[in-house]
Amino acid sequence: MPVGPAWPAGLGVVLVLALAASLIGGPAAGPALAAAGVRLTGTSVTPTPPADLQVGDAFAVAAAGQALLVFPDRGYLRCQGETAGQILEHGLALTRGGVRLLFRKVGSRFVIQTPLAVLAVRGTMFDLAVASGSLRIALLQGELEVVPTAPAAGPILMKAGEVLELPGGKGGPRRLREADLLPWGDLPVVSDPEGAAGPLGFDEAFPTGLVTLEAGQAALATADDLAGLVPGARIPVEGLVTAAGSGTADLRLACGSMVRLAPGASVRVQAFGLDLAAGTALIRHAGSPFPLKITGPGNVLIGRKSVGELTRDGETLLVRCHSGTIGLPDGTEPLSPGETAAVSGPAKVERNPLLAPVSWTAFHQPAPPGETAAPPAGREASGRASGPTAGDPAAGPVSGTQPGATDEVRDPVLPTTGQPTETGGTADAGLDDVLDF
Known part of the structure; x- marks a missing residue:
């Protein structure tokens, strides 16, 4: 079943996406996903891994599952259970679940759409938890531009070591605590299969x-x-x-x-x-x-x-x-x-x-x-x-x-x-x- 953005289509969303594109330095000139595809591996995942996802393809992870998405320019998205999303031309739509995203390459441009905000990603690492009516972003590295979808909400600049929760967060980002991180340590390792973008480097796979x-x-x-x-x-x-x-x-x-x-x-x-x-x-x-x-x-x-x-x-x-x-x-x-x-x-x-x-x-x-x-x-x-x-x-x-x-x-x-x-x-x-x- 296709999984797409969970907000009404219309001018408001177009303006939010346009603003997100401007925040990352012009049009979202991200990886050519339609040509290269996104490599999906994991357990309890739909479609059955390993799979190459193209623009428009949906993916889902069951409650007891986990998944790793490898993007053409060495971006990584690790998913916990009960996660659902869809590949977009220049990024990803995430409707529910918990993910950790790592883009190390300077200049990488990537947009994540969620029901409550659009995230403009460029060379960063963060945890993202999307639930019904709530969103939590825990930024570990780099900077992140967040554009809430709420009317009249302006862009928010996050820095490493900060957490933003929506709705709420009227005072802006707060200091990150260990409890804000998703519990990745208990999950088994999902490795990048041979023939995909290559194995994860040490520093890409293990942040402290x-x-x-x-x-x-x-x-x-x-x-x-x-x-x-x-x-x-x-x-x-x-x-x-x-x-x-x-x-x-x-x-x-x-x-x-x-x-x-x-x-x-x-x-x-x-x-x-x-x-x-x-x-x-x-x-x-x-x-x-x-x-x-x-x-x-x-x-x-x-x-x-x-x-x-x-x-x-x-x-x-x-x-x-x-x-x-x-x-x-x-x-x-x-x-x-x-x-x-x-x-x-x-x-x-x-x-x-x-x-x-x-x-x-x-x-x-x-x-x-x-x-x-x-x-x-x-x-x-x-x-x-x-x-x-x-x-x-x-x-x-x-x-x-x-x-x-x-x-x-x-x-x-x-x-x-x-x-x-x-x-x-x-x-x-x-x-x-x-x-x-």
Whole structure:
């Protein structure tokens, strides 16, 4: 059964679409969908996947299903159950359901029609929930122009980290909370089939989403501000978080992963990963089936259900795997539990250096009430940081590398004496007890 826009056709809609086209820089010169088609895959989907949808084709996802639509210019639309829509010449009509849309290509022009608003999309990522008489937009990246279909309603410009709800939202967009995101983490992965636009790239398939301060005290530096943080505060993309000098700070990612920063450690939140700028961090990755990317001198990938300890020592990233696996930038075998590495570049990896153990129980957590973290040494309010250097007490345990076997070092807090299991974990029963976050 065809699924189309759920509003009366007429001059009002034509004017709304014309305004949306003007907001994205002229006519909606989007992808030639009629020629290239839109690739549909998924489960409990109509039409039966895989399918190539053309302009005018409708699609629907059942309550227990999910779907992935891949557009010709590498735009992606992921759908949850009870979703229905139709392919338009320069975009999409969505009448119900929950979707996450990602268009990374700068200059991509795409229009989404809903019963309550028209969205002008260009290089952005957001969650969109359409129900009977309501619309919620949670913008994760970029900017978004929203043109309500209500009479006399003007266009609304949304920025990353904002939510807009219609009807209502008379005060305009509000700050985004983790609860505003659709629950993507529990869904199985739908991959792009061979022969379509190609597999999703790592950064296209796994955005970290929101990051919040879960516990402890920390300071946040952005390009425009430097301020203290309290638990529950959201960390924007490109924000630099520094734990207080007297206690650890816990960060929670939207996918469920946790990051514990040692006193004085700094991490920068990126759109598709985290950059360890200074000090030591203990990371448990959970929720997303994709690895968590940690950037630095060389990128490392923390596997799902894995725990790693990372230290930034100048232009070297020191890595210890406690559980699961951690991928290295040189493409060699991932680290297994108990193994270590020193990464100083994309192809400069020293395996199994001797790293000093870190005693996380020695840190006071959380920081005393009312204490605000001071910026690390050398960091200006502009948000750019040199951070604490190796040997600085405020930086926490920044360790050096020495040749030797890792079995000569035993971390008294996170034991690595257990043998790796078939599932990539360790035989140490006390690991989960130690990781209380």
